[in-house]
Amino acid sequence: MSKRTLSLLMALALTGSLVAGCGGTQGQTGGDTGSSQGGSASGSVIQLEFWNGFTGPDGEGMQKLVDQFNAEHKGQIQVKMQRIPWAEYYDKIVTAVASGKAPDVGIMHLDHVKRYAKRGVILPLDEDIQALGLSAEDYFPAGWEAGQLDGHQYSIPLDFHPLALYYNIDLLKQAGYDRPPETPEEFVEMAKAATDPSKDQWGFMLQVGWPTQMIFASAIHQFGGSLYTPDGQQAAYNSPEGVAAFQFLYDLVYKHKVSPPNVPVDGGVTAFRQGKLLFHIDGIWMMQGFKEQQGLNFGVAPVSSLFGTKQKAAWGGSHQFVLFKKKDWTAERRQAALTFIDWIGQHSVEWAKWGQIPARNVARESEEFKALKEQSILATQLEHAIFFAAPNNPWAAQGTDPLGDAISAVLTNKMGIKEALDQAVALGNKNMEASRQQEGN
Amino acid sequence: MGPSSHRPHWGDWQMHLLQQGEAGQVSARRKKPWQQRIVPYLFIAPHLIFFLTFVAAPVVYGFWLSLNDWDFLGEPRFVGLQNYLNLFDKETVQGLYFWNAMGNTLEFVLYSVPPLVLIPLALALALDSRLPGRVAFRTVFYAPTVLSVATVAIIWRWLLDTNAGLVNYYLRTYLGVGQNIPWLTDLPWAWIALVLMTVWWTMGGNLILFLAGLQDIPETLYEAARIDGANGWQLFRHITLPGLKPTLLFVTVMTTIASFNLFGQPYMTTGGGPNRATQTVIMLIRDEAFKAYRMGSASAMAWVLGIVMMVVSIFQFRALRQHIEY
Numbered sequence: 001m002s003k004r005t006l007s008l009l010m011a012l013a014l015t016g017s018l019v020a021g022c023g024g025t026q027g028q029t030g031g032d033t034g035s036s037q038g039g040s041a042s043g044s045v046i047q048l049e050f051w052n053g054f055t056g057p058d059g060e061g062m063q064k065l066v067d068q069f070n071a072e073h074k075g076q077i078q079v080k081m082q083r084i085p086w087a088e089y090y091d092k093i094v095t096a097v098a099s100g101k102a103p104d105v106g107i108m109h110l111d112h113v114k115r116y117a118k119r120g121v122i123l124p125l126d127e128d129i130q131a132l133g134l135s136a137e138d139y140f141p142a143g144w145e146a147g148q149l150d151g152h153q154y155s156i157p158l159d160f161h162p163l164a165l166y167y168n169i170d171l172l173k174q175a176g177y178d179r180p181p182e183t184p185e186e187f188v189e190m191a192k193a194a195t196d197p198s199k200d201q202w203g204f205m206l207q208v209g210w211p212t213q214m215i216f217a218s219a220i221h222q223f224g225g226s227l228y229t230p231d232g233q234q235a236a237y238n239s240p241e242g243v244a245a246f247q248f249l250y251d252l253v254y255k256h257k258v259s260p261p262n263v264p265v266d267g268g269v270t271a272f273r274q275g276k277l278l279f280h281i282d283g284i285w286m287m288q289g290f291k292e293q294q295g296l297n298f299g300v301a302p303v304s305s306l307f308g309t310k311q312k313a314a315w316g317g318s319h320q321f322v323l324f325k326k327k328d329w330t331a332e333r334r335q336a337a338l339t340f341i342d343w344i345g346q347h348s349v350e351w352a353k354w355g356q357i358p359a360r361n362v363a364r365e366s367e368e369f370k371a372l373k374e375q376s377i378l379a380t381q382l383e384h385a386i387f388f389a390a391p392n393n394p395w396a397a398q399g400t401d402p403l404g405d406a407i408s409a410v411l412t413n414k415m416g417i418k419e420a421l422d423q424a425v426a427l428g429n430k431n432m433e434a435s436r437q438q439e440g441n
Numbered sequence: 442m443g444p445s446s447h448r449p450h451w452g453d454w455q456m457h458l459l460q461q462g463e464a465g466q467v468s469a470r471r472k473k474p475w476q477q478r479i480v481p482y483l484f485i486a487p488h489l490i491f492f493l494t495f496v497a498a499p500v501v502y503g504f505w506l507s508l509n510d511w512d513f514l515g516e517p518r519f520v521g522l523q524n525y526l527n528l529f530d531k532e533t534v535q536g537l538y539f540w541n542a543m544g545n546t547l548e549f550v551l552y553s554v555p556p557l558v559l560i561p562l563a564l565a566l567a568l569d570s571r572l573p574g575r576v577a578f579r580t581v582f583y584a585p586t587v588l589s590v591a592t593v594a595i596i597w598r599w600l601l602d603t604n605a606g607l608v609n610y611y612l613r614t615y616l617g618v619g620q621n622i623p624w625l626t627d628l629p630w631a632w633i634a635l636v637l638m639t640v641w642w643t644m645g646g647n648l649i650l651f652l653a654g655l656q657d658i659p660e661t662l663y664e665a666a667r668i669d670g671a672n673g674w675q676l677f678r679h680i681t682l683p684g685l686k687p688t689l690l691f692v693t694v695m696t697t698i699a700s701f702n703l704f705g706q707p708y709m710t711t712g713g714g715p716n717r718a719t720q721t722v723i724m725l726i727r728d729e730a731f732k733a734y735r736m737g738s739a740s741a742m743a744w745v746l747g748i749v750m751m752v753v754s755i756f757q758f759r760a761l762r763q764h765i766e767y
Contacts, residue, residue, distance in 0.1 A: 091731045098514050119514055119734075200604065208626040209712050262603045262623030265712065270605045401732070409716035412627045430534050435733060438512055 046336040048079045049103035051093065052319075053086035057288050061354030069343055077336045079105075093324065097121050102324035104337050108155060110146040110318035110387055114394035117147075117154040119439055122322040123329075124152035128338045140382050143318045143359045146389055155320035156341055157359030159351060162316035162381040163214055164374075165301045166272060166280045166290060171201070175278065180301035184248065187279070187306045191258035194278035203258035204279045205268035206249060208411045213403040214315040215281055215303075219245035221386050222308030227400055232390030235399035235428040238421035241310075246417045248307050250410060262412065272296075281306075283317070284378055287355040300374045302381050314381035315388075318359060357382070395435045399428035500747075507740035517737070524741035535729065535738050541717055542725040543749070549721065550700040550753075553636045557696045558689070561644045565651030566681070579652070586645035590705030597638040598710050601625055631711045631719050638706055643699070647692050654688030655681070690761040694754050701750045722746045 147155030175193035191203025225241025271277040348358035402424040509517035601624035612618040713720030730739035
């Protein structure tokens, strides 16, 4: 009897671990299948493999575009899209390129492009771009520059995704205001008016972690400082401007008390969805989710002048198209890939509907885009966008990576602002130097 | 399951059972023809093949990598013991945080292993009795084990949210706790939260092992002891506990190893914060390998962690193996 029970239990346990195993890998639909290399099998139809990390609702939007492209190019080009969560995406593509089984087309974030170009993961596209008749004038300047290294262009921008100020329209009205803030004074004043801890209602929530480093990046520039030295080779956010910008953010919690302390990552998202938070600052990519929240009446506004008054600035990111290095590229295949990238760029107003701002001017200046109210408001931040990237420095993002440490140390009162920023800058520069040594040649 | 999993290795448990039965047969083995001698190897072959391919080979390859500089794309460059020396040099990016992460990992092992052994043991004793509804309870306690770490992390992030979380809501409303507890952002709460979610998630596995162990103790021993007039405590102290010792040893060692491999829970809830206080070695290894692309250095870190784990396991075996009555 005991033997039978034991084996039953064992079987149960085994099933359990299998289920857990499956659970852990869900979402990376067949991540190991690699590229299907089906080009030659079906005659003249070129089959392209397209990898990206659009695993949220945005993936649905991109799939629709891909389907439309495939329908319009029947018998010529067929694109197969594969979505891998961003957290694993970069590991996967490096592995795929190293094993020679890379996909054809991929998406990379603006702050990754130069480093992967340096490491030889992606191809220079100068001739292809010339053949398509595209140039820097077709895109927003910083987005185009991000793809440049050593005189070559390695990427073609798809979109721009900045920070956004999300505000609860009802709470703002209750507090006695009819428009979102445009200056630091207004931001603090309105947040104070809406804060009522007895009702669990807050003006703002400064999260201990993501995306506070993006908020800080915007703030330091608004205070007249910069994340990097003018030549872009070193991290420099421990400047007096950096300290002042951080002090402003810190004071929101500990002086003005418009934000509770110790808000975990996504704590603000939850409170904003519940209608208990006046202001939430997060990426434009959160918009779709907030729109689906029933009973939430919200608007968006730029963050460009909410923290400092010296200059306008807003952190942003950008998805960029790249081609991966591999052996089986042919002229036709490359042309097909570029046709696809160009086509998506031309149709990127459709992509904008999923909460993005098109990088391509012709799409962004179209009447169709201007009809997208929220996206148009946030597109104004393009002119003064700040990135975790610098010209001629493929490793810039590593310099700002330790900002996360500084934010958690300061906001939990483990360290003073100057000390924490000094330490983060020192580590960031050390990280950059180590990578420069390893990958520089 | 990957490095994010935090549960005992079932294959090893079966090996353990096999080893128990093997002891007395050594002398008879030599006289048998090869067809018979090969039989046991055929039985272990399925496990052995997987073990060699997915455990032994990567371990050896990892050691070779740890002697090289390799960015995953180019050719590895032999650097001898440099990657190990870097770990002891506070001037390098590796040395700066490796020992912090090692300390954090040991801290978690210390906090998590006792509850992960004692709570399932207590539950197993309760469920082994003639309690009504014990089958339902078994299922309930085992259920979280089937969840993936991502699911567990999301559930607990919502429960433990400082302002909107259910846990703080109950503490405020029913226990009159004035301040919201920063479960995920400050110490010591972050450790408490990590231990809590790990216990909730993984105790089902240990519970099953203890239940199996309890059922292997012959009922006749209890009968005899009862006739001799033993009370409940004496039954537990002199029959249950000695009978459970092999299980206890196994559970303790496996739980310790699993706790050393802590990754998914802090990665997805505390993010290693505050200020790297909950960053574990596995988290650092992941960053070293896939953010910095220093595969050699990451392998060296993995080997040092492996050696520490081996030392601790040997110590546990020594301490617990004495007086085992099979």
